[in-house]
Amino acid sequence: MSQKPRKLQRVSKACDFCNRRSIKCGKSEDPLGRCQNCADFDVPCTYDRPAKRRGVKAGVKVNMRETPAPGVSGDPTPIGRVPAPERASGSSASRSSMYQETASQPSLTGDPWTSFNTGWSTTEGYDDDGALRNSWKAFAISSDQQIRNLVQVYFEIVYPIFPLFHKQSFIERINNQEHLRNQGLFASTMAVCALVSGRARDGALYSTRWRREELIEPPSEAFYAAAKDSFPRDLALAKGFNYMRACAILAIASIQNGQIKNLQKYSGMYHTLTTMEGLHDEKLWPKDIGTIETEERRRLFWSIYTLDIYASIVWGGIIRYREAHSLVRYPSEVDDEFITPHGYGLPPVSPDSSTLSHGDTPIVSRQPVSWMHGWNFTTDLYRILEHVVDGTRRRFSSANGTTEVWSLFSPASMSEPTVMERVHSMYAALPPQFRETPPTTGDMSKDLFGFQSANIQATLQLLRMVLLSAEEIGVDRKCDVAGELLSVFSKVPVEYLKAISSPLLHHLGGIGYILGSVMEGSLSDASYQRVRTLLLEMADLLHRLETGLHRSAGASQRLRSQVDRIDGYMRTSRLVNFSVPPPPPNGASSIQVNIKPEAMVPQTVFPQSDPTPVGASVGDQMMQFQLPPELLTNWPWPLDNSHSEGFLPLAFE
Structure with a gap:
């Protein structure tokens, strides 16, 4: 009798890296004896975490003073032991030669392993994640040049919308490898790399300086995991401005990667940390911070204020910070090069000083206009959006069974024409740099203004859509609005739209x-043809944007396929109606739906012998009909708005 095959035994203990990430730890043929995951990431494969006994009674606490110090008898493997440099910088078959070279290159400050052995300058007390963090630092050292490149790209494609770092000082800190000695800075740097790598993968690059293939390895997910694992397990220990900034960037990166639950997770962590640190009130800020951090804090606060409102509109949920509760000034309208640790400088007055207008009277500015002026105007639009969202939600407040009280304080309702009239007057008062969107040039001193113009246009259209969602408008009005919105986006150079990337798709x-x-709803021949044309125009715009887009690729094709299905139904219905006309009620002439063949998609071929309806009049052609529900279930965006209390569910699936 043949023996039963021997049952495979699982690995008795995963390495530190795999254990922390909760992934399978499997063997590999790596010459250094590392597991497959550690070999892939080119990090040390260690087993330094202390073994924990099972069955410890609940409530038993370990006294930190009784914990054996590293190297003491009984603990032969020191906690947080740093492996030898040659082990972490060894070659791996799964890594490219670029990382093999950067791992052995000396840093600007000398031997990179000097900073590696220094340890984090953060929390106190016992830390059982030391080995994991050392592994991620080894990963950062081997990816040093890639990190520097991604930081540079950040200032081209992310910074114009989310200027969360002072350019000159952040680049200097990265070049000096300060992120290897400061855990909070490491977390925010890895988050930057995750976001930029994700956007580069999704086609956001427009400068000829960079090649997409050179910026997407290691992948965005590797940097994302590094940032996530850099947070202390006890969030109360994540002190300092950099942790707040890391949470904010991870929330933005989650949108980029289509991970909306993670967006909510890191937004929640951000608001928890900012509440503990008092970011909403400048009087609560540390007294010893300099000019640079002051400006960075202001930019962070208002950046995530706008993100919070945007997320509430797109995915539902509450707005966590209100402008009335915030005592934070707008960022100064000064370029980064004139913000120093010692104060603010002034740009030189040039003969080409900007000309502003106030009414019909031109005013010559003595200083050039900063791009931050347009950025602050976008924040103004989001402050207006906050109140529009409140007004929209009040329509549904009676559904929760509570007594209505808001009418005591805000009796007047906001109509779309009234609000947009005021907004358009504010927009007309902007300098011309923010009302025109020229093509990208590769010169950031010019392109920064183009980014602001594109973002202002996108926010204006979002404001208008939210205003209209609170009003009952007819089919023709909806088509007018959709056509105007598409026209605005089609006129913005596609390079700016691609750089804004996934968030724009939700607009x-x-x-x-x-x-x-x-x-x-109910359609007529004319209304169907008009909506159909707009849907195909939208598919064309989506096709221009989604080239290489990781999460929403194929939305344009799904939209075209949906239109094709409806066209097929209309064609079939037309043939059935013509071949077997229903009996006219009470002797009246039969009612037919007349669809013009030339308006159909090119792939749809109609028989040339179809008879012309007898007795069809203009009134017959305008007869209302309704499409069957099964034809309306495959849109690339959800139509069920029950999760968002009547808001526009803008997210693409």
């Missing part, structure tokens, strides 16, 4: 929601 999702809601 377009709002347009799709408007058109989809029209398709769900």
Whole structure:
């Protein structure tokens, strides 16, 4: 009798790296004896975490003073032991030659392993994650040149919308490898790399300086995991400005990667830390921070204020910080090169000083306009959006069974024409740099203004969509609005739209929601043809944006396929109606739906022998009909708005 095959035994203990990430620890043929994951990431494969006995009674606490110090008898493997340099910088078959070279290159400050052995300058007390953090620092050392490149790209494609770092000082700190000695800075740096790598993968690069293939390895997910693992397990120990900034960037990166639950997770962590640190009130800030950190704090606060409102509109949820509760000034309208640790400098007055206008009277500015002026204007629009969102939600407040009290304080309702009239007057008062969007040049001193103009346009359209969502408008009005919104986006150079990347797609999702809601209602021949044309225009715009997009690739094709399905149904219905006309009620002439063949998609071929309806009049052609529900279930955006209390669910699936 044949023996039963021997049952494979699982690995008795995973290495520190795999254990912390909760992933399978498997053997490999690595010459250094590392597991497959450690070999792939080119990090040391260690087993330095202390063994924990099972079955310890609940409530038993270990006295920190009784914990054996590293190297004491009974603990042969020191906690947080740093492996020898040659082990962590060894070659691996799964790593490219670039990382093999950077791992052995000396840093600007000398031997990189000097800073590696220094340890983190953060929390006190016993730390059982030391080996894991050392592994991520080894990963950062081997990816040193890549990190520097990604930081440079950050200032080209992310910084114009989220200027969370002072350019000159941040680049200097990275070049000096300060992120290897400061855990909070390490977390925020890894978060920057995760976001930039994700956007580069999704086609956000527009400068000829960079090649996409050179910026996406290691992948965004590796840097994301490094940032996540750099947080103390006890969030109360994540003190300092850099942890707040890391949470904010991870929330933005989560949008980029389509991980909306992680967006909510890191947004929540950000608001927890900012509440503990008092970021919402400048009087609570540390007294010893300099000019640079003061400006960075202001930019962070208002950046995530806008992100919070944006997320509330797109995915539902509450707005955590209100402008009325915030005592934080707008960032100074000064370029980074004139912000120093010692104060603010002034740019030189040039003959080409900007000309501003106030009414019909031109005013010549003595100083050039900073791009931050346009950035602050976008924040103004989001402050208006905060109140529009409040007004929209009040329509649904009676559904929770509470007594209505808001009308005591805000009796007047906000109409779309009234609000937009005021907003357009504010927009008209902007310098011309922010009302025009020229093509990208590769010169950031010019492109920064183009980014602000593009972002202002996107925010204006978002404001208009939210205002209209609170009003009952007819089919023609919805089509007018959708057509105007598409026209605005189609005029913005695509390079800016791609750099804004995934968040912009959700603006377009709002347009799709408007058109989809029209398709769900009663249609006439004319209204169907108009919506169909707008949907195909939207598919064209999506196709321009989604080239290489990791999460939403294929949305344009799904939209075209949806239109094709509806066209097929319309064609079939037309043939059935013509071949077997229903009996006219009470002797009246039969009612037919007349679809013009030339308006159909090119792939749809109609028989040339179809008879022309007899007795069809203009009134017959305008007869209302409704598409069956099964044809309206495959839009690339959801039409079920129950999760967001009537807001536009703008997210693409």
